[in-house]
Amino acid sequence: MCMSEDNVIVVKGLRKSFKKLTVLDGIDLCVKRGTVLALLGPNGAGKTTTIRILSTLLLPDGGQAQINGLDVVKDADKVHRLIGLTGQYAAVDEYLTGRENLHMIGRLYRLSYPDIKRRSQELLELFDLVEASARAVKTYSGGMRRRLDLAVSLIASPPVIFLDEPTTGLDPRSRLIMWDIIKQLVAAGTTILLTTQDMDEADRLADKIVVIDGGKIIAEGTSDELKQRVGSERLEITIAGTSSFEAATKVFDNDGDGIHSDGKRRTLSLATEGGVHHLKQVLSRLDEAGVEVENVSFHRPTLDDVFLTLTGHTTGQQPDGEAEKNPPQQEART
Structure with a gap:
């Protein structure tokens, strides 16, 4: 499937460890031209390590990664001309x-x-920064800095962009602006690999989603498929404070x-x-166990539900010892 000429990003068996900690354990993925692939996972899952390897900032221990047919290790100089990178923190002067x-x-x-x-x-x-363009960046708000950071990564019109949690810390309005800009870029033919912990962001932007946990891909597909x-x-079901929550969980052991x-909660x-x-049936079982219910609601599955079902924890959580121990690095642009 990844052999198609439509795939701009191709990753096969990618591995990376830091001392005894395995961060990437043989992942495979591909991204079609002019689409968005969202890489989801908790803190320490290996998302940023994947981005750093693809953007030539970090050498893999094994496997292969290509951008437009160019190996990110052997052809790093040529790869630089094809990519733009916006990291988790604004890298502007x-x-x-x-x-x-x-x-x-x-x-x-x-x-x-x-x-x-x-x-x-x-x-x-495009980024609504004309009025602020003559001001020092230190006077910009967080949202403005993030927009400028993305603008800087686009100066050479790269066909491939890596966005590592681009809307982290943004207010709702700035986040919507960023989403609109990302949609415009894709509509113009740009290929984007996006890492995020924001399930709503992945739901709105991604053509395909890959869920990674513990350095391995545990699921992939469209939002609806997942x-x-x-x-x-x-x-x-919300259990009343007057009842034992432990007793409630035992009902469904x-x-x-x-x-x-x-x-x-x-x-x-x-x-x-x-x-x-x-x-x-559920309420009857709880009643028989002497458990009082405070609130009941039905809702359709969300990507949060998907992640919780697949991993047993939310995107913001991580099992002990699985922190992604990448040494701090200056984000490269060229």
């Missing part, structure tokens, strides 16, 4: 103005001055893997296709 940041990176890409001037203006307009793995609906509990989540009939 805060003492330069927004326009000066764009001009500086354009010169590093060896673009002609007329091209730098034209492209900078296009990007400032949701179908959870079931048509989930029943969520023999019901298999479809049950998930959240002690902090005092909720039980159950896969269901029985509707009201199933609800009556």
